[in-house]
Amino acid sequence: xxxxxxxxxxxxxxxxxxxxxxxxxxxxxxxxxxxxxxxxxxxxxxxxxxxxxxxxxxxxxxxxxxxxxxxxxxxxxxxxxxxxxxxxxxxxxxxxxxxxxxxxxxxxxxxxxxxxxxxxxxxxxxxxxxxxxxxxxxxxxxxxxxxxxxxxxxxxxxxxxxxxxxxxxxxxxxxxxxxxxxxxxxxxxxxxxxxx
Amino acid sequence: xxxxxxxxxxxxxxxxxxxxxxxxxxxxxxxxxxxxxxxxxxxxxxxxxxxxxxxxxxxxxxxxxxxxxxxxxxxxxxxxxxxxxxxxxxxxxxxxxxxxxxxxxxxxxxxxxxxxxxxxxxxxxxxxxxxxxxxxxxxxxxxxxxxxxxxxxxxxxxxxxxxxxxxxxxxxxxxxxxxxxxxxxxxxxxxxxxxxxxxxxxxxxxxxxxxxxxxxxxxxxxxxxxxxxxxxxxxxxxxxxxxxxxxxxxxxxx
Numbered sequence: 009x010x011x012x013x014x015x016x017x018x019x020x021x022x023x024x025x026x027x028x029x030x031x032x033x034x035x036x037x038x039x040x041x042x043x044x045x046x047x048x049x050x051x052x053x054x055x056x057x058x059x060x061x062x063x064x065x066x067x068x069x070x071x072x073x074x075x076x077x078x079x080x081x082x083x084x085x086x087x088x089x090x091x092x093x094x095x096x097x098x099x100x101x102x103x104x105x106x107x108x109x110x111x112x113x114x115x116x117x118x119x120x121x122x123x124x125x126x127x128x129x130x131x132x133x134x135x136x137x138x139x140x141x142x143x144x145x146x147x148x149x150x151x152x153x154x155x156x157x158x159x160x161x162x163x164x165x166x167x168x169x170x171x172x173x174x175x176x177x178x179x180x181x182x183x184x185x186x187x188x189x190x191x192x193x194x195x196x197x198x199x200x201x202x203x204x
Numbered sequence: 205x206x207x208x209x210x211x212x213x214x215x216x217x218x219x220x221x222x223x224x225x226x227x228x229x230x231x232x233x234x235x236x237x238x239x240x241x242x243x244x245x246x247x248x249x250x251x252x253x254x255x256x257x258x259x260x261x262x263x264x265x266x267x268x269x270x271x272x273x274x275x276x277x278x279x280x281x282x283x284x285x286x287x288x289x290x291x292x293x294x295x296x297x298x299x300x301x302x303x304x305x306x307x308x309x310x311x312x313x314x315x316x317x318x319x320x321x322x323x324x325x326x327x328x329x330x331x332x333x334x335x336x337x338x339x340x341x342x343x344x345x346x347x348x349x350x351x352x353x354x355x356x357x358x359x360x361x362x363x364x365x366x367x368x369x370x371x372x373x374x375x376x377x378x379x380x381x382x383x384x385x386x387x388x389x390x391x392x393x394x395x396x397x398x399x400x401x402x403x404x405x406x407x408x409x410x411x412x413x414x415x416x417x418x419x420x421x422x423x424x425x426x427x428x429x430x431x432x433x434x435x436x437x438x439x440x441x442x443x444x445x446x447x448x449x450x451x452x453x454x455x456x457x458x
Contacts, residue, residue: 098363
């Protein structure tokens with residue numbers, strides 16, 4: 009799998025333009041890359057540019073062509089009126105075909121009892137896990153996880169980190185860009201670490 | 205199952221309020237002392253009861269209701285389609301807006317007369333409610349579509365979710381409250397405008413015709429009885445829509 013290369017990325021916001029990203033270059037190889045840095049430094053902006061949701065003011069992104077993308081946004085972006093299962097199946101091409109897999113994922117995430125519960129009724133941490141299951145359900149080449157463990161307690165977190173780690177293998181290479189400001193999370197994911 | 209007393213209380217208050225105004229009406233009629241000027245409620249209700257036992261009464265109600273409801277449902281369909289078109293194409297939106305604004309501003313009487321000449325009296329109570337309700341539906345549904353959460357749409361786009369799924373799961377959820385609210389307002393408009401159009405066009409076999417005859421022959425008791433029938437029907441239809449809306453709202457936490 010070809011890496012995704014971000015080259016000399018510039019991005020500014022507001023009038024007069026206030027630069028958020030200046031001359032940022034980054035190569036995302038298959039495997040996990042953790043992007044670390046304090047809040048407001050432009051991590052999410054960079055992830056949006058990498059995903060093609062935002063155009064840079066300057067610089068190029070190559071290697072994204074033909075890759076299927078999954079994005080765990082900073083907000084859960086769930087269909088609150090639908091069940092946890094429906095939310096996971098929402099992004100699959102065939103609900104019937106993926107139902108068993110979705111149930112397995114939700115069970116692994118500790119949500120076996122919440123499968124048929126409307127997401128509006130779930131706690132913040134449970135919603136986060138549903139959103140993560142939705143990101144992992146289909147076979148995508150490039151996964152962007154923006155603060156994937158936000159709101160998870162210390163007991164739940166290790167299992168969820170394992171879920172993310174086990175999602176990639178030699179037979180099934182993927183590029184995973186994980187944004188976090190927690191050093192312990194980045195270490196636990198044991199991938200490439202980039203500080204902004 | 206526990207039934208909250210807050211559900212019962214408003215009904216009691218409503219009934220008491222209705223009773224109060226009926227008594228005021230009865231007292232005013234007794235004070236006026238002329239059934240040509242003000243018919244007492246007991247006479248109006250007695251006449252309504254007598255009318256309800258004739259086939260013609262139900263036939264008129266059936267004919268008016270069928271035509272007005274057809275106009276209303278066509279307005280719902282057209283309003284939704286035009287709103288979808290306007291949200292997809294800016295050119296279509298700019299093309300439709302003046303037309304809809306003209307329909308909005310046009311007085312019912314002049315419109316009813318125009319329709320009478322163009323389409324004849326038979327379709328008057330289909331076309332007029334359609335014209336009155338369609339702009340309401342359009343504006344509401346368009347607002348519902350444009351207020352759809354852009355973050356959910358972005359999520360669906362990233363995951364390459366097909367259009368039908370986005371429409372069914374995201375857009376429909378967003379615009380349903382707007383559509384139901386438009387329907388609830390529109391049904392009252394349809395009913396009032398439809399009967400007024402029938403009255404203007406003197407359309408045979410309809411409620412409007414009955415009102416027309418009552419006015420021509422000074423049958424004041426009949427005029428009151430028919431008016432009560434219209435109010436009761438309008439109220440019932442509005443309640444049905446509100447019931448559907450509340451039920452739908454209860455099923456979907458926002």
